[in-house]
Amino acid sequence: xxxxxxxxxxxxxxxxxxxxxRMSYAVMVLRKLFGFDEQTATKHMLEAxxxxxxxxxxxxxxxxxxxxxxxxxxxxxxxxxxxxxx
Amino acid sequence: xxxxxxRLSIPAVAPLLDLIKAVSDELHSTLAVPLALSDSDxxxxxxxxxxxxxxxxxxxxxxxxxxDQEFFTEGVVAFxxxxxxxxxxxxxxxxxxxxxxxxxxxxxxxLEALEASSTMGELDVEAQKAFACFMFLDELQKxxxxxxxxxxxxxxx
Numbered sequence: 307x308x309x310x311x312x313x314x315x316x317x318x319x320x321x322x323x324x325x326x327x328r329m330s331y332a333v334m335v336l337r338k339l340f341g342f343d344e345q346t347a348t349k350h351m352l353e354a355x356x357x358x359x360x361x362x363x364x365x366x367x368x369x370x371x372x373x374x375x376x377x378x379x380x381x382x383x384x385x386x387x388x389x390x391x392x
Numbered sequence: 393x394x395x396x397x398x399r400l401s402i403p404a405v406a407p408l409l410d411l412i413k414a415v416s417d418e419l420h421s422t423l424a425v426p427l428a429l430s431d432s433d434x435x436x437x438x439x440x441x442x443x444x445x446x447x448x449x450x451x452x453x454x455x456x457x458x459x460d461q462e463f464f465t466e467g468v469v470a471f472x473x474x475x476x477x478x479x480x481x482x483x484x485x486x487x488x489x490x491x492x493x494x495x496x497x498x499x500x501x502x503l504e505a506l507e508a509s510s511t512m513g514e515l516d517v518e519a520q521k522a523f524a525c526f527m528f529l530d531e532l533q534k535x536x537x538x539x540x541x542x543x544x545x546x547x548x549x
Contacts, residue, residue: 322428324425324488325491325500326487326488326491327484327487327488328484328530328533328534328537330534330537331480331484331533331537334537334541334542338542371436374429375440375443375444378423378425378427378440378444379444379447379481380481380484381424381425381481381484381485381488382425383425383426383428384428385428385429385430386429386430386433387430
């Protein structure tokens with residue numbers, strides 16, 4: 307019996323900063339979508355605020371797409387990029 | 393179900409609604425946040441675009457359903473668990489659209505200073521009205537996040 311192992315590519319969901327959205331709103335959305343605690347969500351929000359971007363999730367492409375779509379649905383800008391470390 | 397009623401000043405808010413509605417109408421066909429996907433995801437962007445526009449339209453409709461007969465007679469709008477999230481999203485989308493259009497000529501630092509002081513003496517009349525809408529939508533978000541934080545659902549039900 308042979309077993310085929312397919313190595314699936316890993317992707318990042320990158321949350322992008324904007325200068326308009328209320329910070330407490332962004333923190334609430336990050337908590338809601340990703341299950342972060344307040345501290346983690348705030349850390350990502352501040353990282354995006356200071357650096358323009360924050361990687362909020364890493365994993366399979368299908369899931370990454372779902373997360374990025376949800377961020378966009380809440381009007382938080384997001385993009386997908388391959389995780390080059392994987 | 394937890395419900396929060398807010399009494400607003402009809403003379404202050406009613407004149408803003410026409411402009412907010414005009415901006416809302418623009419969001420029927422334009423995303424508040426342009427998609428940031430790469431060129432290789434063009435097909436995905438096309439599919440998402442339609443779904444996101446539909447969601448945006450529904451959220452804006454929920455926001456405008458607040459301004460019903462009760463609002464125009466009593467000045468009262470009511471938030472509950474059913475409308476909190478769509479109204480939060482609608483306010484976010486509308487604020488982004490105001491910033492990208494009616495308030496586009498105001499530098500970030502000037503806008504921040506205006507928000508902090510809630511004054512708008514330096515703006516022309518049209519920008520003053522847009523800024524008033526921008527701040528009003530922010531106030532609605534603040535109220536919902538303070539009293540109906542969607543993350544607190546499990547805690548009080």
